[in-house]
Structure formats: structure tokens, C-alpha cells
Amino acid sequence: MYLKIFNTSEYGGPAADIPATLPYGDRYFADDTKELFLYDYEGVPVKVGGAAISGVGNIEQVLTVGSVAATQSLQLVSGKLTIGASSPFGSNLSNSLGSVTTSGNTFPFYNAVNKANAANNADLVYGISNLTEHDGAGNISQLRGIYNRARTDSTGAPSEIIGLYNEASYRNRGIETVALLGAAENLVDFTDVAGTGEISFAYGTRSNVSLNNDSATIIDVYGSISKLAMTKGDMAFYTGLMLEVDQGPVGNSSWGSGSYLWVKAGYDLTQGRANGIKVIDSDVDLPSTFAGEVMAKYLETSASPVYADEAAALAGGLTSGVFYSTPTGELRIKL
Helix, strand or coil: CCCCCCCCCEEEECHHHCCCCCCCCCEEEECCCCEEEEECCCCCEEEECCCCCCCCCCCCCCCCCCCCCCCCCCCCCCCCEEEECCCCCCCCEEEECCCCCCCCCCCCCCCCCCCCCCCCCCCCCCCCCCCCCCCCCCCCCCCCCCCCCCCCCCCCCCCCCCCCCCCCCCCCCCCCCCCCCCCCCCCCCCCCCCCCCCCCCCCCCCCCCCCCCCCCCCCCCCCCCCCCCCCCCCCCCCCCCCCCCCCCCCCCCCCCCCCCCCCCCCCCHHHHHHCCCCCCCCCCCCCCCCCCCCCCCCCCCCCCCECCCHHHHHHCCCCCCCEEECCCCCEEECC
């Protein structure tokens, strides 16, 4: 193995005075046309920027192009662009840092967009726009728009591991109204086309926490967390979790049996009862409202008011339809 060191030089001047030949790697900047030329192996100048780079098989040096006009672009007409180790998946664009042993922050890919033009309600601003499409007659295994994996594989551990983190921050200094503010939104769409295929299973969002390690212990496990934190300001309406089903016009669709909320048993019920596991556990001492029937295998009350009889419950201010207990433990309903 050997290293070959190239000593390169930079030149500048009018485009008409560009040298016909220079050593490999030298650069010439035409200050009148704002064009940058890189000299190839044969000593021939090749323009960098504009519509395309042609005639260059490989870019083997990091080019300093700070003097190139901001309106010029760099386009790779064909081939693959690889930074670091080659991708095992045949990617057209691959960025692999390998093992980073130095201190400091590490961002293999950083994207920053600042939209600062005048008002235009038709403008769209996307930090990243990704289209992954299958448009062939053959079947494939998986189709994923974005796939993220964050993992640790050593004796050390980060304080947090998050596969995907989204933040939507409203910091408007004016008086405008934002119609929607959300950190994440998922859309599962079955478009009406000519096909007659079948979807076996569909979900808008799925959370899966898997523990498969005899030596590890998870202190608290939450399949999903929804938190609304009020420090300052006003909130007109509060809902921790809303489940909405919109069938649309009657006659256009039909549905069978189902549930707005289904708690599916996948654990030892005997062990669950012994450990005090509850299907719903509420620390909020507020009433619950159900428009339909409430069906339960059995009913147990732990803090119902105690009255001797109907007259005592009425005198105590109990409203009709509320449960109460007698001193002997009998459960009654206020008439």
C-alpha cells in the first residue's frame, strides 16, 4: 500500500485566458463568468458546476468551491456518489462514516432550510421529501419510505436511544393563526383504482416494545405516551387520546364488528391478577361518561359513598343513578 501526494495550485482570471493545459488537480476560476475549472488526468480543463460534470470518471479530491456563484449547481449525470465505505446495498448515494473515535457531535447528514421570502400561501417547504414507489408487475418483499435504526452495540450506553425524533416548534412573533401543529402525522391511504387486491392488516400507528434478554430489566414500559404539558397560556379543550371513526356517506361503505378500544390479552391472566394489573388505571378523581351501555363481567367499587338508605342518600345530596353502599356493604343505586 502506498499514498500518492498531489501538489495542486489555484489560478484565476478571465475565461478567455484559461490555460489550455495544467497539471492534474490544478484549478482555474474564471472571475468574469464565475466558472470553476478542474484539470483532469490529461491536463485538460473540465468545468465544475452548471448543468453537469462531463468527462470526469471519479472525483478524487475535496474541491474548495467557495468562490463559485451560488446560482450554479453540481449534478452527477450517472454513476454513484459514495462518501466513506461502499454501501452493501448498492446505493446511488452512500454516506458511511465508519467508526468515529473522536470527541464532539457527529451528524453524518445535516439538513437546514430557512424559508425567509415574502408571504406566499402557495409555497411548500419540506425539510426532506422522500418518494419510495413500487410500480412494477412483480412482487417485492418490503416497501418503506423511511427506515431508521438506532442501536448500541458495545459496553457503553447513551443516556437516550430514540429511533426517530420529531419536533414541531411554533415560535411565531406575529399574530398569524396556525391551522395545525403536530410533531408527527401518519396517513394510510387505499386509493380507488382498478385493482381488486386485499389488505390483510392496516394500522395508522403501531408501537412494539420487545424484551428478549434474561439479564436486562426494564423499569417502566409504555407502549404509547401522550402528554399535554401546560406551563403558561390557555387551552380551550383537552383530550388526551381521541379515537375517531369516519364512515362517510351511508351506503358507500360497510363495516363489521369492531371496537374503538381493544385491550388484547397476551399475558398470563392469573399472574396479572396477582400482580394487580389493571386494564384501565386512572388517578384522576373525575366522572366518566358513556353514551352506550357498559358491560362488565362483575363490578367492584372501592370508594362509593355510604348511606343507610334512600332517604339518607337523598338528604346527603346524592343524585339519581349514582351508586352508594349501605353500612352492611350492600350496593344500591340512588333512585
